[in-house]
Amino acid sequence: MKKSNPNINPLAGQLLKIIPALLLCMSCSTSKFIESQTVFDLPVEETINDLLAGYDTDGDKKITKDDAPNKDYFMVSTRGDTVIIRNTYYLSNLLQELAIASEQAHDNLLITLSQIQEPPAERISRRIRTQFWDDLTRTIDEDGLNRIMADEKMHDIKQRIYVPYDDNVGFAYFEHLQKTRPNLEVVVLPEDITPEYVKSINDKPGILSLKIENGKGVPFVVPGGRFNEMYGWDSYFESIGLLLDHRYDLAKGMADNFCYQIRHYGKILNANRSYYLTRTQPPFLSSYIREIYKAMQGKDKKWLSESLSMAIKEYEEVWMQEGGRLTENGLNRYHAEGIGIPPETEPGHFSSILSEFATQYNMPVAEFEEKYKSGEIKNEELDRYFVHDRTMRESGHDTTWRLDNVAADLNCVDINALLYKYEKDFEFLIKTYFKEGFVAENGTTYYAEYWRKKAEKRKRLMNKYLWNEEKGCFFDYNFVTGEHTTFMSATNFFPLWAGLCSKKQAGRMVPVLMSELKAKGGFLASSKESTERYPNEKVQRQWDYPNGWAPHQMLLWKGLMDYGYDNEAREMIYRWLWTITQNAVDYNGTIPEKYDVVNTTHKVYAEYGNVGTDFAYITRSGFGWMNASYQYGMSLLPPEFVKKLDNLEQPENVFGVPWEPAAKP
Structure with a gap:
């Protein structure tokens, strides 16, 4: 036709x-x-x-x-x-x-x-399940390269793919493919990938290969919109939605690609682009492995063993190396390597900070930037600023005032809660499936008791350095100054999700959470008071007030439920799903990257705009972790609340309380 x-x-x-x-x-x-x-x-x-x-x-x-x-x-x-x-x-x-x-x-x-x-809730959930996941699926192989290589991030006419030096299967595949694609350039990475090397290829951007299996690329789900690469922590949250929608193939495929990255790149990458080679992301692989294995129809013990080996390898080699992401006090930090200005940022992103330094050198900003990039001008203070900036990006919270120009000096609550969860997951998996001890790929035998002690030690250290008894909450700790930051962020409450808090601590934390971060449309990424410390003329950071993000909602819902705060969880689930549903009803099915949860709108005015809002006629894919949060929330909400959601009943009418935060405890 x-x-x-x-x-x-x-x-x-x-x-x-x-x-x-x-x-x-x-x-x-x-x-x-x-x-x-x-x-x-x-x-x-x-x-x-x-x-x-x-x-x-x-x-x-x-x-x-x-x-x-x-x-x-x-x-x-x-x-x-x-x-x-x-x-x-x-x-x-x-x-x-x-x-x-x-x-x-x-x-x-x-x-x-x-x-x-x-009905709107039914429609949104159905389209996520039957359409969105497929549209977000990519592969790094012959079938998938055209869509990936055609985006604006490649910058030049070459379709360039970087392959690890020790991936013989991948190299053979792409070398053969090159014969029929003359514009494809296959580059083998060196064994030692240094910050100097990564800087040297900044003007030769490319995609990083992922796992090739049975002559095809193992599939993965991208966030959406302008993103065509596999992102780190996005993938874990997407997997929650995938498992709920019975897309086990995609969930397992992303875990397999994570393990490939650890084996061949030495870490789970921030994303598989050439400029991310020195940067990792928030660690969720142990949770990923547990949830996939639980959902697996025929329990593949070999898969579990290989995946667990890679997760332990990541834990020990990425996070527990002294002088890197492990600090002297025994806690962890984010710490991304790299040299100079992050190449993935858009032109002008750092104009304000560069102008301060350009003035010192009495030259225009553009001239100073070029001389700094080339190495003609060296400035240790500016170098340190970009260490903090890269580290902030490694945390997944790019950007927030919480981490601005200080990220590498912080024992953040989130990274330590996530690593506590790793330790408890390792304990559980070995105790449950490897009762005689787990022999890792490196030949070391691990026992559940070893990981239990690791977790207990981390809990003691977090209570010593990160817990603020006066405020009844965990806060990031600056190990350089020896002080808490007191910045109120959703990440302060990750210990609820990780199961690290005592019941008494949870009893202190939940009233703080509901007072400081509850908004009409869901949980805030940070409190208004915390962001008001910064000058009003400064740019609005997208991971701060008044915005709310899917991963924060999902982690905090589970944390509340795990500690018995079901009513609070249900209210916040409803508020978030209502925000998504109302915006989809009013705006032609729009499901974006984030929301302003104070004004309950997708019209977010922050540094990077809002991915997922630019489409004609129909959104084809929504946004990955937003889709997942909807499916997860729908799975937790009782039917009578889903009916209220379909009728778009205002949250304050459903729960009989205004959205404004209660008085501080």
């Missing part, structure tokens, strides 16, 4: 207007209601153009609450029966289904009234 063209000029005379009313179903010839399964046969091209002409008055190829149409209703008919539609959500649903039909080259769309009226 001929493919429809949604860009054709609208038909004259089809200008329509939307009003905030329910969809009305009526017959032209009688007063009976049309049944929900009545099928409408709609011409795709004509109907799309009619909808856009009447309802998309701002020309963004979406039907949203921001449009201001011209007529009172839109009509669709079949066999003499007519449906009158006066609702933004239903009209946007219809536009989305027409767009799918257009992409599939259908001239007509057969659609029922129930499809147009699909």
Whole structure:
């Protein structure tokens, strides 16, 4: 069939207007209601153009609450029966289904009234399960390279792929592929990947190979939008949604790619781009292994053994090396290597900091930047700033005032809670599945008791250095100054998720959490008071107030439930899902990277904008960990609350309390 063209000029005379009313179903010839399964046969091209002409008055190829149409209703008919539609959500649903039909080259769309009226929570969850995960899936192989290599991050005409020196399978695969793809450049990495080497290839960006198995790339899920690479901690949260949606293939594939990275790159990468070679990410592999193995139909003990070996290797070689990410007090820090300005940042990102130094050298910022990059100008203070900046990016919280120009000097609560979880997971896995001891790939035999003692030691140290008894909360500890930061962040409460807190500590922490970080639309990334310490003219950091992020919500929900705070968890789950649902209803199915949870909107004004909001007609993939948070929240919410969600009942009406934080404890 001929493919429809949604860009054709609208038909004259089809200008329509939307009003905030329910969809009305009526017959032209009688007063009976049309049944929900009545099928409408709609011409795709004509109907799309009619909808856009009447309802998309701002020309963004979406039907949203921001449009201001011209007529009172839109009509669709079949066999003499007519449906009158006066609702933004239903009209946007219809536009989305027409767009799918257009992409599939259908001239007509057969659609029922129930499809147009699909309840919003059900629709969001269904599309995540049946469409979004597939659209977010990538592979580093012949089939997957075109999409990855065509993005703007490659910078030059070469399709460049870097392969580890000891991956013979990968090198043979891409060397063979190069024969039929003359623009493909295969580069073998050196055995010793130094910061100097990584800087030397900054002007030769490329993708880093991942696991090739049975002649194909092992699949992985990307965050969404402009991201075509596999990101570190995104992948763990995505896997929670994948397992709930029975996509075990993708969840296991990402864990396998993590293990490949540890084996061949020495760490789980921030992402598999050449400029991330010296940078890791928040560690979640042990949790990943436990959850996948629990969900695995036929328990593959060999897979468990190999994966556990790699997780232990990562723990010991990435996190527990003195002088690197292990500090003298026995706790850990993030610490990314690298030289100079991070090459992945957009032009002008560091203008304010560079201008301060350019003034000292009495030269324009652009000239100073070039001379600093080339090494003609050396400045230890600026070098240290970029160590902190890279380290902040390694933490996954890029960027936040909490870590700005101090990240490498902090024993952060989050990294130590995550490593405590590693130690407890290792104890559990060995005690449960390797009762006689676990023999790792390096030949060392580990026993559960060894990891129990490791975890207990870390707990003691965290209570000594990170716990603030006066405030009833954990805080990042600056081991250089010997002081707590007192910055109120969602990461301060990761010990709830890790199971590190005593019941007494949890009893102190939960009131603080609900007072400081509860907002109408979910948990805040940081408190308003903490960010107000910084000058108002400074850029708004995306991992700070008033924004909320999916990984924080998911970790904090589980932490609350694990300590018996089910009512608080349920309220915060509902608030977050309500924010996602309300924005999707009002804005043509939009599911973005993050939300302003104070104003409950995806219209976030921060340094990097909001990935996932730029699309025409229909969002194809949402955003990875946002999708996962929705599926996870839906799995935890009782049916009566899902019904309230479908009706978009305001959180304060559901819970009988205002969203404003209560008085501080």
